[in-house]
Amino acid sequence: MSRYSKAALQQAYHHCWFVVARSQDISKPKAAVLLGRDLVVFRDKDGQARVTDRYCVHRGGDLAGGEVCDSGVRCPYHGWTFDGGSGKCTGIPALPDASKFPPNAPAIRAYPVIERFAHIWTCLEEPMFDLPNPPEIQNLELDWRAAAPIPMDIGFMAATENFNDMAHFAFVHAGSMGNVSPIVDSMQIHRSGREVSTTIFYPRVEGSEFSSMGDSWMHYHVYAPGLATILYDYGEGGHRYLVDFPSPVGPEKCIVYWGSATCSDFKHGTADDILALETKVFEEDTPIVSKIVPKEVPLDGRVREFSCSADIVTLNYRRAVMDVVDKIQERFGYVQSEAAE
Structure with a gap:
């Protein structure tokens, strides 16, 4: 593909910061799409804005329809919980003994977050630049x-x-x-x-x-x-x-x-x-x-x-x-x- 083809540009933009929600809109999990990727944006119990993949790795439950719990989000389908900062699975109600969790530590992907100008910003891959502060x-x-x-x-x-x-x-x-x-x-x-x-x-x-x-x-x-x-x-x-x-x-x-x-x-x-x-x-x-x-x-x-x-x-x-x-x-x-x- 050429240097500035659609595919090449989309690939590059994964390393740039973009807005996914207004600060005022994330008291409950909110769906967002950035560069074709489905995300969920929410504010955890400590008030920290979080951005993660939208769908649960268990059976694809929509986390945008879930609820905030402690530092993460709970899937509305089977109640699996995920930490908003790391994406790590922190709870499986059907398996109260954490030692019985599935191998390889199931997790969703969590993304970096900056809250600025009354909006929530994220970057899908390693950021190339800092988010400007004019x-x-x-x-x-x-x-x-x-x-x-x-x-x-x-x-x-x-x-x-x-x-x-x-x-x-x-x-x-x-x-x-x-x-x-x-x-x-x-x-x-x-x-x-x-x-x-x-x-x-x-x-x-x-x-x-x-x-x-x-x-x-x-x-x-x-x-x-x-x-x-x-x-x-x-x-x-x-x-x-x-x-x-x-x-x-x-x-x-x-x-x-x-x-x-x-x-x-x-x-x-x-x-x-x-x-x-x-x-x-x-x-x-x-x-x-x-x-x-x-x-x-x-x-x-x-x-x-x-x-x-x-x-x-x-x-x-x-x-x-x-x-x-x-x-x-x-x-x-x-x-x-x-x-x-």
């Missing part, structure tokens, strides 16, 4: 809101590109952003490895849902393959923060997890107010972006696209993703042939 917000006191996830029939890269695309504002977001200019001014792009960043000035637009906030500077920061942020700086009006991290269900399906936060210095509404406004923006995107063809960014070059200077952020994002894939393939010995899959 430096621009380290000294900000933020009030977070996790938005309702949006299932979409497009790849996660296409969804990430949409978040960082400025040329569609005038055509897709007239309802929320008002009569915004379709012109995308030239900008200075900074790219280092998997990171892409830029800053643009966004003037107040009469009739916009955001007009009362005034002018702002928008600081874009993208971490390939799938974390994108915008820090809004309103000067004396304070700051707010928008995050977007589409998670790949499969090659051409994703769930757009996203959220927003207001800083303690923000003077133009509450965190709930901003979440409601940004929800309108995402709702405007969905019917348009869900119909694009191809469904995912064609890194393998099989689809010819025509780009212009207004696409500079997304083009640099693509290069950053390819850099990530190259590094993963080199580190883990994934040798790719020249023959396309």
